[in-house]
Amino acid sequence: MPSKQLALTILAVLALANVYLDVLLSRIAQQVARRRERPLSTYSFLDDDRPPLFPGKGAKRSVRMSVEDSAHYSLLSAQSTEEWLWISTVGDGDLRLGPAHRVFGVGMTHQQHCLQYLLDALQAPHPAHGEHREHPEHCLNHIRQYVLCDADITLEPPDVLDRNSTQERWIGEHRCVDWEMLRAEFRRNWMEWRLVRDGKETEIPSLALYA
Known part of the structure; x- marks a missing residue:
């Protein structure tokens, strides 16, 4: 039972991480699209x-x-x-x-x-x-x-405002x-x-x- 519960916990964490990455990548894609010049x-x-x-x-x-x-x-x-x-x-x-x-x-x-x-x-x-x-x-x-x-x-x-044409x-x-x-x-x-x-x-x- 403990091993089954651990497996479910790991799956839940991975699912949450996957959702987080999807949201993050979506936001990055939106930012890139906004910065991209419109034809x-x-x-x-x-x-x-x-x-x-x-x-x-x-x-x-x-x-x-x-x-x-x-x-x-x-x-x-x-x-x-x-x-x-x-x-x-x-x-x-x-x-x-x-x-x-x-x-x-x-x-x-x-x-x-x-x-x-x-x-x-x-x-x-x-x-x-x-x-x-x-x-x-x-x-x-x-x-x-x-x-x-x-x-x-x-x-x-x-x-910088001193005018002098005799020297570089x-x-x-x-x-x-x-x-x-x-x-x-x-x-x-x-x-x-x-x-x-x-x-x-x-x-x-x-x-x-x-x-």
């Missing part, structure tokens, strides 16, 4: 049925960037306009996604637009007044929120989205949209901001 073809791009992030490969690939002072991107040099233009994306900064080519804005291009607008405001001969002040104020507030959202915690030396300084590596690949995908998306809109292929210069 782009399954989105209708109507209302809220859209991916939360730009579904391009450039948005998933990271690169390292060392922050350093630069003799470029100044306020008053003759070539600064083209230098700031060079970092902009081709087209109007928006993406067209889905079968109906729905228009989406992107945080990166919104930030670039704000940088360009603030640069224009700083280069203007007179301070902006009235309604012309609203856009720079919007851009400052917008960039403030993006800085808080990113919350980069890369450690930097205490003299290492300020620390930051892990970033591959912006070059992202810009290439923006360019491809814009050219595909131009083909749909105009019915013909268009060659866009690499420095074009609007076309």
